[in-house]
Amino acid sequence: FVSSTCRGPAVLVVCDGETTEYMGSRGGCARGGVAAVAFCALGVRPLITELSSAFDASACEQIWCADGSTAAGRLEEIKRWWGSLCIRGPQCGCRPKPSESVLIVGEDCLRLAKRMFGGSGV
Numbered sequence: 001f002v003s004s005t006c007r008g009p010a011v012l013v014v015c016d017g018e019t020t021e022y023m024g025s026r027g028g029c030a031r032g033g034v035a036a037v038a039f040c041a042l043g044v045r046p047l048i049t050e051l052s053s054a055f056d057a058s059a060c061e062q063i064w065c066a067d068g069s070t071a072a073g074r075l076e077e078i079k080r081w082w083g084s085l086c087i088r089g090p091q092c093g094c095r096p097k098p099s100e101s102v103l104i105v106g107e108d109c110l111r112l113a114k115r116m117f118g119g120s121g122v
Contacts, residue, residue: 047085047092054084069094075109079116098122 014021041064048064060073060081071081082096089096098121105113 044092044094047088047094050088050092051081051084054088055080075105075113075116078103082117082120082122 012023014023044064048062051062055077056074060071060077062081063070063072069085071078085094086096086098101122103113103117103122
């Protein structure tokens, strides 16, 4: 049995010495409990394994922390990884949010990245 100890948004306090800002966050299922991180890792492990066969692992690596993920490598392989994550993720309880995702590329890849990820919401 695992119960989330987080019942509302987490609050991030940002203070620069003169002013204080409070920002709420509803992201992350592992927030609020030590055991939740371990159970989250167990839950996403099958998805991680399945995604590994969807792209060339020598050209792209996926990195996971609790229920958050990242891929780094060749743009074509990142696109394959993202497509697979968007299809398989929801079936495994992982719901990618394109509007909260960022693609970081060099200037030489910008045009190709816009063409490849155009319309994806990233």
